[in-house]
Amino acid sequence: MGVREVLARYAAARPRxxxxxxxxxxxxxxxxxxxxxxxxxxAAASPAETGLVVVCGExxxxxxxxxxxxxxxxxxxRARVDxxxxxSPEDVARALDGAVERLADLDAQRSDAQARAAAGFxxxxxxxxxxxxxxGHAEMGDEHGGMGNGQAxxxxGHGGHDMxxxxxxxxxxxxxxxxxxxxxxxxxxxxxxxxxLGPVLNAWPAGLRVDLSLQGDVVQAADVTVVERGGGGSFxxxxxxxxxxxxxxxxxxxxxxxxxxRRAAELxxxxxxxxxxxxxxxxxxxxxxxxxxxxxxGVGTVTPELAGRYGLPEGDVAARLDGWLAQxxxxxxxxxxxxxxxxxVLPELLDGVELGEARLIVASLDPDLSGGADA
Amino acid sequence: MRESPVWxxxxxxxALALLVYxxxxxxxxxxxxxxxxxxxxxxxLLVQQRRRTLAPxxxxxxxxxxxxxxxxxxxxxVVPLGGRAVADLTVGVVxxxxxxxxxxxxxxxxxxxxxxxxxxxxxxxxxxxxxAYELPHMxxxxxxxxxxxxxxVDEIAHAQGGLxxxxxxxxxxxxxxxxxxxxxxxxxxxxxxxxxLAGGAAVELTGPDRLVFLAGRYLLLVVAAAMAVPLFLGGxxxxxxxxxxxxxxxxxxxxxxxxxxxxxxxxxxxxxxxxAAWTVLIPATLLQMLVVGIVVLD
Numbered sequence: 312m313g314v315r316e317v318l319a320r321y322a323a324a325r326p327r328x329x330x331x332x333x334x335x336x337x338x339x340x341x342x343x344x345x346x347x348x349x350x351x352x353x354a355a356a357s358p359a360e361t362g363l364v365v366v367c368g369e370x371x372x373x374x375x376x377x378x379x380x381x382x383x384x385x386x387x388x389r390a391r392v393d394x395x396x397x398x399s400p401e402d403v404a405r406a407l408d409g410a411v412e413r414l415a416d417l418d419a420q421r422s423d424a425q426a427r428a429a430a431g432f433x434x435x436x437x438x439x440x441x442x443x444x445x446x447g448h449a450e451m452g453d454e455h456g457g458m459g460n461g462q463a464x465x466x467x468g469h470g471g472h473d474m475x476x477x478x479x480x481x482x483x484x485x486x487x488x489x490x491x492x493x494x495x496x497x498x499x500x501x502x503x504x505x506x507x508l509g510p511v512l513n514a515w516p517a518g519l520r521v522d523l524s525l526q527g528d529v530v531q532a533a534d535v536t537v538v539e540r541g542g543g544g545s546f547x548x549x550x551x552x553x554x555x556x557x558x559x560x561x562x563x564x565x566x567x568x569x570x571x572x573r574r575a576a577e578l579x580x581x582x583x584x585x586x587x588x589x590x591x592x593x594x595x596x597x598x599x600x601x602x603x604x605x606x607x608x609g610v611g612t613v614t615p616e617l618a619g620r621y622g623l624p625e626g627d628v629a630a631r632l633d634g635w636l637a638q639x640x641x642x643x644x645x646x647x648x649x650x651x652x653x654x655x656v657l658p659e660l661l662d663g664v665e666l667g668e669a670r671l672i673v674a675s676l677d678p679d680l681s682g683g684a685d686a
Numbered sequence: 687m688r689e690s691p692v693w694x695x696x697x698x699x700x701a702l703a704l705l706v707y708x709x710x711x712x713x714x715x716x717x718x719x720x721x722x723x724x725x726x727x728x729x730x731l732l733v734q735q736r737r738r739t740l741a742p743x744x745x746x747x748x749x750x751x752x753x754x755x756x757x758x759x760x761x762x763x764v765v766p767l768g769g770r771a772v773a774d775l776t777v778g779v780v781x782x783x784x785x786x787x788x789x790x791x792x793x794x795x796x797x798x799x800x801x802x803x804x805x806x807x808x809x810x811x812x813x814x815x816x817x818a819y820e821l822p823h824m825x826x827x828x829x830x831x832x833x834x835x836x837x838x839v840d841e842i843a844h845a846q847g848g849l850x851x852x853x854x855x856x857x858x859x860x861x862x863x864x865x866x867x868x869x870x871x872x873x874x875x876x877x878x879x880x881x882x883l884a885g886g887a888a889v890e891l892t893g894p895d896r897l898v899f900l901a902g903r904y905l906l907l908v909v910a911a912a913m914a915v916p917l918f919l920g921g922x923x924x925x926x927x928x929x930x931x932x933x934x935x936x937x938x939x940x941x942x943x944x945x946x947x948x949x950x951x952x953x954x955x956x957x958x959x960x961x962a963a964w965t966v967l968i969p970a971t972l973l974q975m976l977v978v979g980i981v982v983l984d
Contacts, residue, residue, distance in 0.1 A: 567953025
C-alpha cells in the first residue's frame, strides 16, 4: 500500500457520522446510536465536521430535500448511509462497515470530487435554475441554511454593517439581499436574520422545523412547522420511561453536557432491552446538578395562563426536567404525553428568548412526531 | 530578560505537543473512545476537503484560525515548562495575559468569517464570555504576582518555597482554574462552541482549518494548565524527582482536571454566568487580593 492508501485508511477509521432521523426513523436512530457507542465513534454536531451522513428512516419529500442540500455540501471524502425503518443492529453494522470502505476508496472519492467540482459551487441563482428549490423567497439564502447545517441565514451574517441598502446602495454581496431591519426589544434598529432550526439539526426532534426571526441571538418571532409525521403508532407508545430517557439525553446534549447525554442513551437502550440498571442513581445525578438547574430555571416558563389555555403542566425547563426524572426513577407514574399542546405553545415560549434558551425550550418539550397526529 | 538555554526552545514544542495529545486522548477516552482517536481524527481532518459557505470572509477566518494556536504558543514562551522558560520576561504575567486576550479576536474572527448565523452567535458569545471572566482572571493573576512581589513567572514560582500559593490563595487559584477553561472555551465554559449551535464559532470550519482551530484550543488548555504550576503550585519544586519532571507532573494533573470538567458540568450560559462573575467572583478575588496584600505588607 502506498502512503495515500494508508492515510485514507487512517482517515476513514474513525468517521464522525452526522445522524439525521426522519419522523419514522426512531428505531433506526437508536440502532445507529448503539452501534456508534459500541465502536467508540463520536457523532458530529454539524455537516462541516462530518464525512459520513447517516439517514435513519424514510424521509418525506421536504426532509429528503433538506438532507440532499446538506449532503451536497458535506466535505469529501464522504459517504452516505440510508437506513429505512426497522433496521436490525446487524444491518447497521454492515452499513457502517460499507461506509468505511467507501470513505477509504480513493478512486471513488476522487471521481466524486471531480463530479462536484464540475457541478460548481452552490449559489442562490444556480439553486433557482437547477434545483427549483424555491429560493425566490424574499430572504434568499435561508432555504439553504434552513437545513440546520450551520449555514443558516447566509448573507445576513453581516450584522454590523450600517448599509441597510437605503442611502448608498453598495450592491448585494454575492447576489444576496441584505437583511431587513426592525426595532428590537430595546428600541434599537437591528438587522433581522431568518434562521430556521431543523429539520436537519443535531439533538433536534425529528420532523420539526422552527423558523426563527433573530435579532442578534434573540428570538423575535418563531413559526413552528411539522415537516413530517411517522404515521401509524408512535415508536414510543408503551415505552414511556425509555422515551423520557431519550428526551433527557437530548436536553443534556443541548445543554452542553455530553457525559449525561451518553449515560441517558445507555440507560434508554438498557430499558428497551428490558433491564433497568441504575435509573435511581441517574435521576439523582442529573437532578442534583446545581449548574443544570441554574441554567434551566426560569427558562421557557409555562405560566398558569398558558397552562390553562394549552392543557400543559405549569413550570419552566427545570420543572419539566424534574418531571421526567420522576417518571424515570419511578417517583411518578410514567405516561405518554401528547405533543399537540407542546407544538401549540412553542411560539409563545420562544418569543424573546436567546437562541441557546430556545434550543433548551424545544428540547424540554420534545414533541414526538414519530406517530400520526395525536388527538 | 534572562538568557535561556537553547534546549528550552527545542524542548517547548515537544512538551506542548505531548501535552496536547494527552489532553485530546483523555477527552476521547472519557467520551467512550480510544486513546488513539486524536491521531485518526487528525489524519481525517488533514485529508478532508475544505467546503465553503456563500460569501465568506476567508482572510479573516484564516487569521482567526491561525491566531488561536499562535497566541497559545506565544503565551507558552513565558511558562517554564521544562524548568526554564524560553523567555523569562520581567513582565511575564502581563505578557501571558495579553496573549490570552488575542484569543478573543481569534475566536470572533473565525466565527464571523464563515458568514453563518451560528458561527456569528458563537463568536459573540465568546466576547461576552471574555467580559465575564477576564476581570476575575486578571485579579487572580495579580494576586499571585502580589504574593511574590514580582511579575516575573520564575520569581513567582520560587517565592513559594514554603507554602504553595494555591494553599493560601485558594480563591485566586479556583478563579484561575475557572478562567483557564473559559479562555479555552472548553467544557462548562464552552458555550461559544456549543452543541446548541452545532459547533458555534467552529461550525463551518472544515479539514485543516478545523484541525488547526481544535489543536489551538487544546494548546490553550495546556498552556493555561502549565501556567497554573508556577503561579500557584510551587513551580518545579518537589522532593526526590528532578524539577522538570515535577513541572510536567503538576501540569498533567491540572490539565486532567480541566479536561475532565467537561464531564462534570453542563455549559454555563453568559446570560446567567455574567451576573455571578460580576457580583461574586470579582468581589471574592478583590477580597483575596486584599488579604494577600496585608500579609505581604506585614
